Amino acid sequence: MKENKPSTINEFIDNSPEESREVMINLKTLIETTVPKAEGGISWNVPIYKYHGIVAGFSLAKKHVSFGIDALTEELRKVIEDKGYKTGKKTIQIKFNQDIPSTEIKALLLKQMQCNEQ
Template sequence: MNNVDEYIESFSDKRKDLLKQLRQIIKETIPEVEEKISWGVPTYYYHGYLLQIAGNKNHVGFYTTPTTLAYFKEELKDYKTNGKNTMQISLHQEIPTQLIKKMILFRVKENTQ
């Protein structure tokens, strides 16, 4: 699989909808972002690696950095995280649009300072 559209379309359930929403938020927040499949999942670059999204069995993953998760620890309390770089959004949760935007902008700041 070599393009993000194919990756997202490979899902036929709520994961597809959640991935589409995450992709839209990312592109709206950083219109200049580069998008490609790396490590088998949608990966976004802006002044270097920015983040990834992925569909998993019972959730979608939003992959950032340990510093991002630490900075937003309190706001992430309703989501499962791995303490390293992953925020899990279960298939029963809504996308926290404003939090995702803040996390994206935090990553942009990390990459451009």
């Protein structure tokens, strides 16, 4: 990443290494179409989407994009891991050469949005 801190999600993506951009653009599009009421911005120096609280966000690592969401359950983590992704307690690592697990992420976004609305 360049030294300048981005003030928008598009700046964050534009300032990122070229090989990482497609994953981030696809995540951005998926989040914005699944949760159109969510407001995107930069918090903690990374893209974060909020709707009645934090919905999801992503960050850049050396060889992957890390998608973070509180709604990630142990059951869904196993499904995602079986598809070849590495997960953490609340994160999914998407390598630059991997497609994003759209179906699972969309389900997580909808679940998180419902949780935030309650």
